[in-house]
Amino acid sequence: MKTLVILAHPKLDESIANKRIAEQLTTKVSNLEVRNITALYPDYKINVESEQAALLEADTIIFQYPFWWYNMPANLKQWFDDVFCFNFAFGPEGDKLKGKNFLLSFTVGGPDDSYSPLGYNHFSIEDFTKPMEQTAYLAQMNYLRPVYEHGMVYIAGVYNTKEAVEERADKQAQRIIDKIGRFENEDPETKIRSFAKEWFEHFDILADDGYFNNHIANGARLQFDEGEFIGHEGFSEWYAQIRKTIKPNNEHRIESINVLSNNGHYDVDMSVKLKAEKIDGSPLQLNVKENWKVEITRDGRIKILEYVVKAIN
Numbered sequence: 001m002k003t004l005v006i007l008a009h010p011k012l013d014e015s016i017a018n019k020r021i022a023e024q025l026t027t028k029v030s031n032l033e034v035r036n037i038t039a040l041y042p043d044y045k046i047n048v049e050s051e052q053a054a055l056l057e058a059d060t061i062i063f064q065y066p067f068w069w070y071n072m073p074a075n076l077k078q079w080f081d082d083v084f085c086f087n088f089a090f091g092p093e094g095d096k097l098k099g100k101n102f103l104l105s106f107t108v109g110g111p112d113d114s115y116s117p118l119g120y121n122h123f124s125i126e127d128f129t130k131p132m133e134q135t136a137y138l139a140q141m142n143y144l145r146p147v148y149e150h151g152m153v154y155i156a157g158v159y160n161t162k163e164a165v166e167e168r169a170d171k172q173a174q175r176i177i178d179k180i181g182r183f184e185n186e187d188p189e190t191k192i193r194s195f196a197k198e199w200f201e202h203f204d205i206l207a208d209d210g211y212f213n214n215h216i217a218n219g220a221r222l223q224f225d226e227g228e229f230i231g232h233e234g235f236s237e238w239y240a241q242i243r244k245t246i247k248p249n250n251e252h253r254i255e256s257i258n259v260l261s262n263n264g265h266y267d268v269d270m271s272v273k274l275k276a277e278k279i280d281g282s283p284l285q286l287n288v289k290e291n292w293k294v295e296i297t298r299d300g301r302i303k304i305l306e307y308v309v310k311a312i313n
Contacts (some may be wrong), residue, residue, distance in 0.1 A: 004033050009252050046083060052083060054094070060103065099300055102126055102224075110151075132152075137213075192266055195215075212235060220304055244279065251276070255271040256271045
């Protein structure tokens, strides 16, 4: 498995966190390529063929950059505009990146509590990354929950210490390394267990339905207390109801999970506990049994063929 890092820091020599993360990955991850697009393209004239060739060789693509003004640096935006082009990343023949892992890794200067409705940034980090999440979905890539740390700016005598930023950078790099390790070492059962955990993490924040539909097969049967739904349109219809019922930042806890191979697919049986707050402010607690039928596609993605949920309380 090959990992590609698109490193986009316009002032890397002055960076503490991004520079250190890139160094850690280079040292500790085998079969990894780091492409410093600031050094490669100081004039913003991207060599599209070279970048696309690097993407085609990779299984996991990591975008490493500082979170500036709620977005990415300009050179990374230019890179996306040029490289993720029609009939490469999208369009009738644009399936060249299908099934590849898409991971954002960025450094955030502000504190965690500032990214909330009551904080001075008002919105969550995930709200600001929606365009990139949709980019991954359109390119049929496997969008992974972003890796980031707060407090990643050092201003001498004003904010943080250099040592504190370095410590957080090391923590972020290790989180990335752990993810890569799971990609390389997971057997099917472990892969499905990891996927189930990630699936419910996205439910906890009420992520866009694009993430879920990326893992739902065409024509999949979905059975909930609200009725039976079919495929992508059915899921989106059901999920729209859920998002009108409960608030984000709820908690799905997997109490038990059993994965059994069954003639080319896998049967997944789970007990899940939900704690949430309804839109009207009242609490919601549910214990449910979930039965999934899933397959692992040739490009390594998990697709849900059947999804049945039954409340047990």
